[in-house]
Amino acid sequence: MEEAMDGGVRFSSLRFISDHVGFQGTIKTSPSDFIVVEIDEWGQLVNKALDEAVYETSKIEPEPCHSVKKPKLNIQNVSIEHESHGEASPAATRYADRDQDHEAGSENEGSVNGVTSECEKGSAGLLRSLLDEKTHTLLDRFASDVKGMWSSKTELTEPSLALSLGKVLDKKQRAALHSAVRQEFPFLITAGSNAEVVVKPSPEYKELCHLVSEEEALGFFKYLDARKENSKFTFKPDTNKDHRKAVHHFLNKKFGNLVETKSFPGRDHSAGNPNTAAITVRFREKARGKRSRLECERRKAVCTAFTLQKENLEMFEAISFLAVKLGVIPSDFSYAGLKDKKAITYQSMVVRKVTPGRLKNIEKEIMKKRMNVFNIRPVGDSLRLGQLKGNHFEIVIRNLKNQINDSASLRERILEAIENVKNKGFVNYYGPQRFGKGKKIQTDQIGLALLRNEMVKAIKLFLTPEDMDDPVNKAKKYFLQTEDAKGTLSLMPEFRVRERALLESLHRFGMTEEGCVQAWFSFPHSMRIFYTHAYSSRVWNEAASYRLEAYGTKVVKGDLICSDEDAGEHFPSSKVHLVTEEEESANTYTVHQVVLPVLGYNVQYPENKVGQWYHGVLSRDGLQASRFRVPALKLNVPGCYRHILKRPHNVSHRLVRPDPEVEVEGSHADDAMPSLSLSFDLDASCYATVCLREMMKGDI
Structure with missing residues (x-):
């Protein structure tokens, strides 16, 4: 395969799966020739008006915040791909972010087994009600295998063992399942992605078992999971000061933002063992208070969902415009997937801290920017990347003709190509637009620099100019020559939101390695x-x-x-x-x-x-x-993993031959040639341009 300048393979050199001849044509002659409509999780096109009855039943109202929480089964999914926002360890975050709280019970006076709750007693029955018999048996076997491996001292790394409990589409049932697994098996952790619940061994539990008995570790994790207000947990008395120090260190390192520990003289102290002491754990008052305040804020946070229609506009530019008009920051917006620029696209979005009324108030300003918003309504949470079923495409391919030196019927070539792709599929490549088609520096080169921790190089790659003499590229050229962020800002056009955000940070923090790290934080995590x-x-x-x-x-x-x-x-x-x-x-x-x-x-x-x-x-x-x-x-x-082949769904086509006697207002110059109207659906993260490349047997 032909090598590209950066060491990668040119997109044009990637292999096909079918051996038909294909045909030539032009796509994206105008945005209206390439229409993309997101298909939501329920299989509905997002450009359709919402069914009000369905909306009313799915709407989530924020719950009132009280100082003492009512018991409920609800654990926030532990994200597989987690962005940490503070100094708390992953283990502390896992428990501090949990929504599961129980009514205050009697204080544990030191017994290792004193953390039994009614929820814990009923966890086995709850699990059986949430899982079918086969899955419940698999979970029991998985838990037994984990304990067996630990008992046999077999080395076990966290990512190496996992069990999927399948997809649970109902959010409340999914939350209850997370909670029930943790209650019955404290030595396991649960993770959620795309409605799927995955169970893994808890590395913190295994590590604690190296320091204390399994009985004590089990009791401690049950204590954390129960979250009883004003409760304490006490480990067995210990005569070894160094060992107690190691336990203190572990608990503070892993759970320090959630609990505090202290050693108290044990019962044997008066009997001639002055070194005997027992470690007692309790929830931090400040942490609980802070958590309660944060929980109140989270529950009160307003989330507004809407469908965004945009035309010939980059998605990040659209979000930046909306953020300015609404007085929020770009990271307050969430979405299920990226969409093409040179197209008319419809996609679901959610914005935090904005009411439906505020969004409706700026509709006229939005329309001036080749955008529109509709299906505006309050919701309970943000969107996640990948939270969609797929996309529907309506595409017009113009200026159709045979491949060079191909004298066969054009109509037969087109039908052959469509049937081949319907039956055999296409190689599921990421489309060239993901990398910045036609750009001198492509996005993957910047990504490699970031993965290598080459922050300064990544900044310079991002600000590398194209071979054009326009204001944007003049500004970039000036920056690479001078590294003068302030001067470059005066040259960079206002509409280049990302470049200006980066330059403002560089002006503040400088072009050092640390300064460039801070500059990258001017971009949202996504x-x-x-x-x-x-x-x-x-x-x-x-x-x-x-x-x-x-x-x-x-x-x-x-x-x-x-x-x-x-x-x-x-x-x-x-x-x-x-x-x-x-x-x-x-x-x-x-x-x-x-x-x-x-x-x-x-x-x-x-x-x-x-x-x-x-x-x-x-x-x-x-x-x-x-x-x-x-x-x-x-x-x-x-x-993650990706199938190497995919098939389009619901494919239909129409070959249009123009009537030379009829002039149509707004027609294209190349409409004298036949055009092909295609309609099909693709699964999430599949690219229509890649499907067309396989069909036409040429670069798109």
Whole structure:
């Protein structure tokens, strides 16, 4: 394959899956030729008016905040990809952010087994009501296996073992399931992504078991989970001062923002053992008070959902404009996926701290910016990336003609191409627009610099000018020559929101390594992580092309497969299976079930030539798995899996031949040529341009 200047593979060199001839044509002649409509989690097009009856039942009202919480089963999902906003350890955050609170009970006077609650007693019955018998049996077996591995001293790393309990679409049932698992199995942690509940061993529990007895560890974690107001937990008396110090250190390191510890003389102190003391734990008053205030604020926070329509506008530019008009910051907006610029797009969005009325008040100003907002309503929470079923496309391909030196019927070529892609699918590459099509510096190059912690280089790459003599590129050229952020700001046009935000930070903090770190924080988290994801995406494209070159469509030993072809990118490693030699011989799987990892610190690699290729690329780019955490920018890239092939759904087409006798107002200059009107749906994170590339057999 042809190499690009930056060491990657040119998009035009990536392999196809079908061998039809294809045809030529022009897409995106105008934004109206490329219409994208998001399909929400319930399979509804977001440009349709909401069903008011459905809306009323799904609306979530904020709950009043009281000093003493009523008992309820509700644990906030632990995010697999977590952005930390403070100094609290992950373990402390996991418990401090929990919404589960119980009524104040009798204080524990020191008994290790004194933290039993009614919720705990009923947890087994609750689990059985939430899980089918097969899944409940699998969970019991998983918990038993974890305890068995720890008992046998087998080394176990946190990412290596996980169990999926499946998808639970109802939010309240999902929260109850998280809570019930924690109550019955305190040595396990739960994580949530795209409505799926995944169970893993708790590394903090295992670490504590190295310091105290399993009985004490179990009691301590039950204490944390119960969250009884004014309660205490006391470990067994200990005569070893150094050992007590180690326990204090562990508890403060992992849970210091939530609890405080102190040693008190034990019962044996008066009996001639002056060194005997027992460690007592209690919840921090300030932490509980702060948590209560934060909880009140969170519950009172207003979230407004709406459908955003935009035309020929970059999504981040649209968000920045809305943020200025509404008096909020860009990170207050959340969305399920990115959308094309040169298109008319419809997508769901949620903005925090803005009422529906305030958003409606600026509708006229929004429309002046080639945007529109509708389906405005209050909701209970923000959106997550990937929280959609897919996208619907309405595309017009103009100026149709045969490939060079192809004399066959154009109509037959088009029909052949459409049928091939409907049946065989297309290679599920990330589209060229993800990397900045036609740009001198592409987004994956910036992402690689960030992963290498080369912050200054990443800034310079971001501000590298194109070979054009317009005001934006003149400003960028001036900056690279002088590193004068203040002077560059005076040259940079107001509409370049991202560049100006970066330059303002650089003017304040300077072009040092630390100054550049602070400058990157002028971007919201979703934008910072976008660049690192772009690097992982480029490598995935190359890996998929190499996999097809090495093995074709045959599923071979060492391939990774996921039998659920409709699974999104964010399914756990427990759903991934390594193909055996026997399965290869029996042709057990099809190429449509093969997945490849998108780079991150928590992925499994194929165990064949493709896996070797991955490790070679990481070595080439100076990366190891650990480099997919960038603490300086609060970025964690766990990685995921992606099917190498995908199929479009609900495909329909219409070939239009213009009538030369009829002039149509607003028609295109190339309308004398036939055009193709295509309509189809794609799963989330699939690219229509990539589907068209496979269909037409040429660069888009």
